[in-house]
Amino acid sequence: MKESFASDAPPAPAALAAKVRTLAPSMTRSMQRVAEAVAGDPAGCAALTVTGLAELTGTSEATVVRTARLLGYPGYRDLRLALAGLAAQQQSGRAPAVTADIAVDDPIADVVAKLAYDEQQTLADTAAGLDTVQLGAAVAALAGARRVDVYGVGASGLVAQDLAQKLLRIGQVAHAHSDPHLAITNAVTLRGGDVAVAITHSGGTGDVIEPLRVAFEHGATTIAITGRPDGPVSQYADHILTTSIARESELRPAAMSSRTSQLLVVDCLFVGVAQRSYETAAPALSASYEALAHRHSPRGRGGR
Amino acid sequence: MKESFASDAPPAPAALAAKVRTLAPSMTRSMQRVAEAVAGDPAGCAALTVTGLAELTGTSEATVVRTARLLGYPGYRDLRLALAGLAAQQQSGRAPAVTADIAVDDPIADVVAKLAYDEQQTLADTAAGLDTVQLGAAVAALAGARRVDVYGVGASGLVAQDLAQKLLRIGQVAHAHSDPHLAITNAVTLRGGDVAVAITHSGGTGDVIEPLRVAFEHGATTIAITGRPDGPVSQYADHILTTSIARESELRPAAMSSRTSQLLVVDCLFVGVAQRSYETAAPALSASYEALAHRHSPRGRGGR
DNA sequence: TCACATAATGAAAGATATTTTCGCGGCGTG
DNA sequence: CACGCCGCGAAAATATCTTTCATTATGTGA
Numbered sequence: 001m002k003e004s005f006a007s008d009a010p011p012a013p014a015a016l017a018a019k020v021r022t023l024a025p026s027m028t029r030s031m032q033r034v035a036e037a038v039a040g041d042p043a044g045c046a047a048l049t050v051t052g053l054a055e056l057t058g059t060s061e062a063t064v065v066r067t068a069r070l071l072g073y074p075g076y077r078d079l080r081l082a083l084a085g086l087a088a089q090q091q092s093g094r095a096p097a098v099t100a101d102i103a104v105d106d107p108i109a110d111v112v113a114k115l116a117y118d119e120q121q122t123l124a125d126t127a128a129g130l131d132t133v134q135l136g137a138a139v140a141a142l143a144g145a146r147r148v149d150v151y152g153v154g155a156s157g158l159v160a161q162d163l164a165q166k167l168l169r170i171g172q173v174a175h176a177h178s179d180p181h182l183a184i185t186n187a188v189t190l191r192g193g194d195v196a197v198a199i200t201h202s203g204g205t206g207d208v209i210e211p212l213r214v215a216f217e218h219g220a221t222t223i224a225i226t227g228r229p230d231g232p233v234s235q236y237a238d239h240i241l242t243t244s245i246a247r248e249s250e251l252r253p254a255a256m257s258s259r260t261s262q263l264l265v266v267d268c269l270f271v272g273v274a275q276r277s278y279e280t281a282a283p284a285l286s287a288s289y290e291a292l293a294h295r296h297s298p299r300g301r302g303g304r
Numbered sequence: 305m306k307e308s309f310a311s312d313a314p315p316a317p318a319a320l321a322a323k324v325r326t327l328a329p330s331m332t333r334s335m336q337r338v339a340e341a342v343a344g345d346p347a348g349c350a351a352l353t354v355t356g357l358a359e360l361t362g363t364s365e366a367t368v369v370r371t372a373r374l375l376g377y378p379g380y381r382d383l384r385l386a387l388a389g390l391a392a393q394q395q396s397g398r399a400p401a402v403t404a405d406i407a408v409d410d411p412i413a414d415v416v417a418k419l420a421y422d423e424q425q426t427l428a429d430t431a432a433g434l435d436t437v438q439l440g441a442a443v444a445a446l447a448g449a450r451r452v453d454v455y456g457v458g459a460s461g462l463v464a465q466d467l468a469q470k471l472l473r474i475g476q477v478a479h480a481h482s483d484p485h486l487a488i489t490n491a492v493t494l495r496g497g498d499v500a501v502a503i504t505h506s507g508g509t510g511d512v513i514e515p516l517r518v519a520f521e522h523g524a525t526t527i528a529i530t531g532r533p534d535g536p537v538s539q540y541a542d543h544i545l546t547t548s549i550a551r552e553s554e555l556r557p558a559a560m561s562s563r564t565s566q567l568l569v570v571d572c573l574f575v576g577v578a579q580r581s582y583e584t585a586a587p588a589l590s591a592s593y594e595a596l597a598h599r600h601s602p603r604g605r606g607g608r
Numbered sequence: 609t610c611a612c613a614t615a616a617t618g619a620a621a622g623a624t625a626t627t628t629t630c631g632c633g634g635c636g637t638g
Numbered sequence: 639c640a641c642g643c644c645g646c647g648a649a650a651a652t653a654t655c656t657t658t659c660a661t662t663a664t665g666t667g668a
Contacts, residue, residue: 049625050627051625051626061627062627062628065626065628075626076625076627
C-alpha cells in the first residue's frame with residue numbers, strides 16, 4: 001500500500017545533508033552546485049520548480065533532475081517533497097525557544113506561542129497534580145446534590161459561573177455567587193445533601209471563605225478549588241481540589257494560568273457528574289442544544 | 305526573506321489539521337472527503353498526485369484542487385508540499401494521537417487525562433491557526449480605543465467578561481454585555497475610535513451579531529472572535545480572529561474546547577495591548593493587585 | 609408535489625512542470 | 639593534431655496540475 005522500502009534506494013528523509021557530502025566527490029561541477037543549494041537552503045529550494053532551481057544554480061533542468069536521481073530519488077518531484085519535509089523538521093526543531101518569559105518587545109507571534117505553551121504546561125501540571133480520590137468524592141457529592149452553590153470573586157467568579165452554567169445544563173440546581181453578601185445569605189439556607197463550592201486561587205479570599213464556612217456549618221458538603229491547599233479555605237472544605245500555581249510575570253498575571261487550571265478542574269467535575277447521571281444528563285444536554293439551535297443562523301456557507 | 309507572511313493566507317505548515325476542522329463546515333461533501341483523507345493520512349496523501357487523490361477519495365481532480373484552495377494554498381502542488389512537511393513533523397514529533405473519546409464508564413483518572421490532552425490540543429490548534437496579522441491589527445485597535453464593548457452570550461459571555469475584566473485592569477474603559485438589548489443600546493453610542501468585540505463560537509449568534517452590526521454601522525472598529533470565520537458575524541467585523549473547532553461528543557460539549565480556544569485568543573489580545581501601553585498598563589496592574597491584597601488573609605506561606 | 613433557481617461535481621480541454629532526448633562543445637589522450 | 643568521451647543544456651515529449659464548462663444534485667417557493 002505504501003512506498004516499499006526497497007533494499008538499496010530508500011529516499012532519505014532527513015539524512016540529506018550527509019548524503020550530499022558523501023556523494024559530492026562523485027558529482028560533476030554543475031551537480032555539486034545544485035546539491036549545495038539544496039543542502040544549504042532546503043526550505044527555499046522546496047519552493048522552487050525545476051526551472052527555478054536550475055536558474056538559481058545557473059544550470060539546466062536536466063542537471064537538477066540528474067542530481068535528484070543521484071541523491072536517491074526517482075525525480076525532482078520527490079526530492080522536493082523530501083525537502084519540504086526536512087524544512088518542516090528544522091522549523092519545528094527550533095521551536096523550544098518559547099520557554100522564556102514574555103517581554104515587552106516580543107513580536108505578537110511569540111506572544112501567541114508563549115501563551116499557548118504556558119497554558120499547555122499549566123494543564124499538564126494540573127492534571128498531574130489532581131487528586132483523583134478527592135475528585136471522585138467531589139463528583140459523587142455533586143451528583144447527589146439537591147442544590148449546588150458556587151462561590152468565586154474576580155477572575156475566579158467567571159470560573160464559578162462556568163461551573164454553574166454547566167451543571168444547569170444537565171439538570172442540576174446550581175447557582176454562582178460573586179456577591180459575598182448574597183452568597184452568605186444563600187449559604188444560610190443550605191442543608192445536608194446540598195453542596196457548596198468555593199473557588200479561590202490564593203486560598204485566602206475572605207469573600208469566598210465566609211460563604212463556604214456558613215455552608216459548612218449548616219451541614220452542606222463543601223468543596224474547595226484552590227491553588228493553596230494549605231490555605232484558610234481548606235478549614236471548611238470536605239474535599240479539596242488543587243489547581244496548579246504557575247510562575248507569573250508582569251505581563252502575565254496569575255489570573256491567567258490559575259483560570260486555565262481552575263477551568264480544567266471544573267470540566268473534570270462536570271464530565272464526572274454527567275457520567276454519573278448519564279440517564280438524565282444526556283437528554284438535558286440535547287434539549288438545551290436544541291432549544292438554542294434556532295438562535296443561530298442555520299447556514300454558514302453564504303455568509304459573504 | 306523566504307517566509308512571506310502574506311496579508312491574509314499564509315499557507316499553514318502544521319496548522320493543517322486545525323484548519324481542516326475550522327473549514328470543514330463550509331465544505332461540500334466531496335471536499336470534506338478530500339479534507340478528511342488529507343488530515344487523516346498526510347504522509348500517504350503527500351505521495352499521491354492529484355489524480356491519485358481524486359481516485360482515492362472517489363472524486364475528481366477539480367474537487368481536489370478546490371479543496372486545496374479552500375485550505376489556503378494556491379493549488380494542489382503547494383498543499384502536497386505542506387503535507388510532506390506535516391508528515392515529517394509527525395514522524396519526528398512522535399504524535400501520540402490517543403484521541404479516544406470520553407466514555408460513560410471511563411474511570412475518573414482517564415477523564416482527567418483525556419480532558420487535559422484535548423484542551424492542550426485545542427490550545428496548539430488555536431495558536432497554529434491564529435492569523436498574527438489580524439491579531440496585531442486587533443491589538444492596535446484595542447490599544448488605541450477610547451472605549452471597548454465586548455459582546456458574548458452563554459458560554460462565550462464568560463469569555464467576554466474575562467476580556468473586559470482584563471482590559472479594565474490595565475486602565476482601559478471596557479464593558480462586557482450579555483444582555484442583547486442593553487448591548488445594542490450601548491452600541492448605538494459607539495463612535496470612530498471605539499472598539500466592539502463579538503465573541504461567538506458558531507459565528508451565527510444573532511444576539512451577538514446585532515450589537516456588532518450596530519457598532520460597525522456607527523463607525524466603531526469591530527473585532528470578531530469566532531470558530532466560523534465564514535459565518536454571518538464576519539460581515540460586520542473589521543478584524544476576524546479564528547478559534548479552533550474541536551470535535552465534540554455527548555459528554556464533551558463544544559462549549560468546552562471553544563471556551564479554551566477563545567480564552568487563549570483573549571489572553572493574546574490582553575498581553576498585546578499591555579505591551580503596547582506598557583507605560584500605563586504596568587502601574588495599573590500593580591495598583592489593582594495592591595488594592596486587592598488586603599482581601600486575602602495573609603495565612604499560608606508567602607501569601608500573594 | 610412540481611417547477612425553478614442555485615450550487616456542487618466531474619470530464620475534458622488548456623496550461624505548467626517534469627522528464628527525456630539529443631547534440632554541442634570542452635578536455636584529455638593517443 | 640585529431641579523436642573520442644563526458645558533462646552539459648536546449649528543446650521535445652510526457653506527466654501533472656489547473657481551468658472551463660456542461661451535467662447533475664439540492665434546496666426553495668408556489
